[in-house]
Amino acid sequence: MIEKKNKKVVVLATGGTIAGWASDLNAPHNYQAGQIEVAQLLMELKESPHNILSEQITQIDSKDADDAFWRVLAKRAAYWLEQTEVIGLVVTHGTDTLEETAYFLQAVLQPNKPLVLTCAMLAANAPNSDGPGNLKDALALAFDESASGVMVVCAGDVHAAHEVQKIHSLRLNPFSSGDLGPMGQIVNGEFKRLRPASSIRWPQPLPSVKDLLADQSWPRVLLVVNHAGNDGSMVRAMLTHDAPDGWVVAGTGNGTLDHALQDALEQAQTQGARVIRASRCSWGGVQSRADDLFAHAGQLTAVQARVALMLALMVKK
Ligand code: ASP
Numbered sequence: 001m002i003e004k005k006n007k008k009v010v011v012l013a014t015g016g017t018i019a020g021w022a023s024d025l026n027a028p029h030n031y032q033a034g035q036i037e038v039a040q041l042l043m044e045l046k047e048s049p050h051n052i053l054s055e056q057i058t059q060i061d062s063k064d065a066d067d068a069f070w071r072v073l074a075k076r077a078a079y080w081l082e083q084t085e086v087i088g089l090v091v092t093h094g095t096d097t098l099e100e101t102a103y104f105l106q107a108v109l110q111p112n113k114p115l116v117l118t119c120a121m122l123a124a125n126a127p128n129s130d131g132p133g134n135l136k137d138a139l140a141l142a143f144d145e146s147a148s149g150v151m152v153v154c155a156g157d158v159h160a161a162h163e164v165q166k167i168h169s170l171r172l173n174p175f176s177s178g179d180l181g182p183m184g185q186i187v188n189g190e191f192k193r194l195r196p197a198s199s200i201r202w203p204q205p206l207p208s209v210k211d212l213l214a215d216q217s218w219p220r221v222l223l224v225v226n227h228a229g230n231d232g233s234m235v236r237a238m239l240t241h242d243a244p245d246g247w248v249v250a251g252t253g254n255g256t257l258d259h260a261l262q263d264a265l266e267q268a269q270t271q272g273a274r275v276i277r278a279s280r281c282s283w284g285g286v287q288s289r290a291d292d293l294f295a296h297a298g299q300l301t302a303v304q305a306r307v308a309l310m311l312a313l314m315v316k317k
Pocket of ligand 1: 015119
């Protein structure tokens with residue numbers, strides 16, 4: 001049993017708008033993400049430094065998140081989760097690909113402690129920046145020993161890693177868990193659970209963190225969207241030059257595909273790539289069809305299906 005005074009939360013900082021800086025405060029939306037060090041972000045909160053450790057993992061705009069970034073983040077998160085005095089983690093992250101990182105971390109770490117991703121929509125020096133409030137809320141959740149798993153905290157809402165999507169490009173609360181609503185809220189610094197997180201089938205088998213770190217070149221899985229007039233030329237061009245190991249196709253509605261795109265993807269599948277059919281709709285997923293040519297993503301969003309396929313291929317390689 002660890003004494004309360006020795007319990008720690010570790011903040012892993014990765015950049016994003018929460019660490020962004022606007023050089024002209026008359027135009028605060030013109031800012032550079034990933035400029036402010038985590039030590040400075042924490043200093044401004046005036047929380048007890050004794051219980052909060054921090055590590056600057058990287059300083060990126062999350063639009064640039066890639067395998068190398070996920071590798072180092074998974075490695076450091078796994079390390080800190082193993083430390084007995086550490087009861088929770090916070091990851092500061094850009095909003096743009098936060099849902100992909102959240103899904104990835106839950107799939108590979110499945111932590112029994114809280115791992116809370118947080119973010120901001122306004123740069124750190126913008127008037128009324130939302131970053132400090134979000135970070136404070138994320139710390140409150142990470143210190144809550146009744147919570148576990150990967151969650152996202154933004155604008156007072158708490159979302160489960162596999163339920164959350166960024167649905168707005170400007171709002172201070174850009175995330176949604178769809179019809180389910182957030183699984184919880186942070187009210188006056190306390191976590192209020194509104195409902196249990198929905199159940200989900202994680203890709204099976206999943207690579208262990210050890211395998212994931214040992215694998216030097218993760219499978220390359222690309223995402224293509226069906227749209228009016230998609231003639232499949234992009235997929236076909238890649239088949240001859242730079243074929244990926246897998247494709248996720250965000251189809252229209254219930255994952256339907258223009259016949260030309262379908263032909264191109266069938267060709268990719270014949271050449272050995274794995275193809276998963278998802279939907280470009282935000283919610284609802286895709287149902288199986290009697291004439292399915294490709295595996296379907298079920299309830300996974302297209303970006304989640306891309307992560308799931310990458311992990312599945314890692315095991316099969
Ligand atoms: N482009 C930023 C990022 O994702 C946006 C944000 O943090 O809100 O890093």
